[in-house]
Each structure stands twice: as C-alpha cells, then as structure tokens.
Amino acid sequence: MTTPSETTRATTPSLNLLLSEVALAAARLAEAGVDSPRADAEELAAWTHGVTRGRLHTVRDGDFDARYWEAVARRENREPLQHITGRAYFRYLELEVGPGVFVPRPETEVMVGWAIDRLRELDIAEPLIVDLCSGSGAIALAIAQEVPRAQVHAVELSDEALVWTRRNVEGSRVILHQADARTALPELDGQVDLVISNPPYIPLTEWEHVAPEAREYDPELALFSGEDGLDMIRALERTAHRLLRPGRWLAVEHSDQQGGSVQRIFLEEYGWVEAGDHRDLTGRPRFFTARKDGQRP
Known part of the structure; x- marks a missing residue:
C-alpha cells in the first residue's frame, strides 16, 4: 500500500505531518465504507504513536510512524478498529478484545x-x-x-x-x-x-x-x-x-x-x-x- 504523495501533503501547509496524514486516511476509510472514518483514522493515529486523540497535535513531524499506514490498510479492509488496537471502550472501562x-x-x-x-x-x-x-x-x-x-x-x-x-x-x-x-x-x-x-x-x-x-x-x-x-x-x-x-x-x-x-x-x-x-x-x-x-x- 503506497503512502500519500509529497505533492498532496504540501497542499496542507498549516497542519503538521501527522494531522495531514490523518485527513488522508479518513478519506480512504470513507471510500472503503467505514461508518466513522475520521474518528477511526484519529484513533489509529493515537494508538500508533502512543498518545490520546486529544494529543495528536503534539506529535512532531520527525516522530511520524509509517506503521500508521499499515493500520489504516487493515481498517480499510474492514478489520474492526478494536481488533487492530486490541482495546474497546465501554462506559468508563477500557477492555481487551480480539x-x-x-x-x-x-x-x-x-x-x-x-x-x-x-x-x-x-x-x-x-x-x-x-x-x-x-x-x-x-x-x-x-x-x-x-x-x-x-x-x-x-x-x-x-x-x-x-x-x-x-x-x-x-x-x-x-x-x-x-x-x-x-x-x-x-x-x-x-x-x-x-x-x-x-x-x-x-x-x-x-x-x-x-x-x-x-x-x-x-x-x-x-x-x-x-x-x-x-x-x-x-x-x-x-x-x-x-x-x-x-x-x-x-x-x-x-x-x-x-x-x-x-x-x-x-x-x-x-x-x-x-x-x-x-x-x-x-x-x-x-x-x-x-x-x-x-x-x-
């Protein structure tokens, strides 16, 4: 699976690298029929980089993990988000699932x-x-x-x-x-x-x-x-x-x-x-x- 081109990234100069990749991932997930493409793209980015969704903006460009696109490809193939991350949220709980x-x-x-x-x-x-x-x-x-x-x-x-x-x-x-x-x-x-x-x-x-x-x-x-x-x-x-x-x-x-x-x-x-x-x-x-x-x- 190829990653987005440098030309596409350059069209969003106000965003850091990770946030621009998340936007592109969300578009791919939407095209694949995923119900919540933006939320899933953000959750996969947070899981890959070891931060919460609310802290994605703190990930520096140099810290971008290319494994993110492996996770996106799995979700694009409709593997459940929770199977990829190994966790599911329910009320106040974080559960292990698979x-x-x-x-x-x-x-x-x-x-x-x-x-x-x-x-x-x-x-x-x-x-x-x-x-x-x-x-x-x-x-x-x-x-x-x-x-x-x-x-x-x-x-x-x-x-x-x-x-x-x-x-x-x-x-x-x-x-x-x-x-x-x-x-x-x-x-x-x-x-x-x-x-x-x-x-x-x-x-x-x-x-x-x-x-x-x-x-x-x-x-x-x-x-x-x-x-x-x-x-x-x-x-x-x-x-x-x-x-x-x-x-x-x-x-x-x-x-x-x-x-x-x-x-x-x-x-x-x-x-x-x-x-x-x-x-x-x-x-x-x-x-x-x-x-x-x-x-x-």
Whole structure:
C-alpha cells in the first residue's frame, strides 16, 4: 500500500505531518465504507504513536510512524478498529478484545445505564446480578464498577471468548462461570435481583446484510440465533424467570426490528409485568425490560 504523495501533503501547509496524514486516511476509510472514518483514522493515529486523540497535535513531524499506514490498510479492509488496537471502550472501562470475542457496542451502554439506575432504586446493600452471554465482560464489569458492593456473576460458554473475559475480569469483583446461558447457575434460582444480557439476536436469513466487521470477525455464536433471531431470547426468558426474585428485573438487548416480537415472548401469563421497549442513542428500539411477578403458571 503506497503512502500519500509529497505533492498532496504540501497542499496542507498549516497542519503538521501527522494531522495531514490523518485527513488522508479518513478519506480512504470513507471510500472503503467505514461508518466513522475520521474518528477511526484519529484513533489509529493515537494508538500508533502512543498518545490520546486529544494529543495528536503534539506529535512532531520527525516522530511520524509509517506503521500508521499499515493500520489504516487493515481498517480499510474492514478489520474492526478494536481488533487492530486490541482495546474497546465501554462506559468508563477500557477492555481487551480480539479474535474470538464480540466487540461491545455503544448501544449496549444505554441498557447498562438503565440497569444501574434500577439497581440504585432498589436500595439493596448487596444486589445480586447475572450477566448472561457475557462475551468480553463489558456489562458485568460496568455494573460491578458503578454499583458498589454488587455481587456480579458473568456467564460465557465459548472457550475463545473466555480468553478475553478472563483477562478483563481479573482483579475485579466479577465472578466468571463457563456455562450455557440456558441452564446456568441453578444454585442462584430465585435469588437474583437483575438478569441482563446482550445475546445473539441476528436472524440466520440476514447473514449477508451484516456489516463486514461483524460478519467476518465477531464469533457466529455471539451473532446468530435461529431463523428469526429470537431463539436465545426465548431461552433467556425461561432462565431469567428461574433466577429472579419476585419483583426483580430483566433487561435484554435486541435488534431495532425485534421490539414487538420480544414483547410477545415476555407475557403476563408467563409471570412478567411492566414489560416494554427502550430506545438507544439513535432513537431506535434496542432493549427490552420486564419485571418478574410471582410464579410461572
């Protein structure tokens, strides 16, 4: 991959070398179809040069690292930004991620914020939380960090994902379990204050419409869930009802096309009340919450 010509660089005399290269990289990423080309170009420059994005202007021309263009080429080929840098940001966390684990998305932060607010309202000294399909551990770690004295259990099945989960939860209060979310933690039945999950929910029929970053790099186990995408959510309805105390909450993420469909899974006759959808940062339906009401018929 060739780098920009000296002639092109000379057209931006007011910028230092790195900032002009970032502008050119952003144009290349935009042409490749990357959703956030400027932000990704800056993040790659910051990672390559060992500074924050806000300090890019401090990198001297003589310190420009040509490896930047190797990183840009990888992103241009739609390798996830987080796989290139090895880090993902989630609320107040910096997580290690890479091949084999689902990269946490900003949309999920809204659901976690809702969950933290509910836990604070419960005013319980040591609330018990279960994060099913934990992946990188982002949800479990955010709750453990922001809800003092919370007892947080994270459940993940995949050997490949657990490599990253273990790295991220090391030294935290999160208790990690390798288990199937559909049958996990029977020893906690009827004791849990919040069950939360970002499960697989993409229909198998939508494979070709999934963004390359997810389709080619996120594990299929974390993406697809049956013909309509709801197989795991149906299973989680039963798991959550088994785990929760009466009066406690479930929160589960879904696609922006599945709101009404998820509502039909968590029915009042199955022991759920106050059920409803919530919107993400873009105003689209993104996660569903419900409260357990007594015993399942």
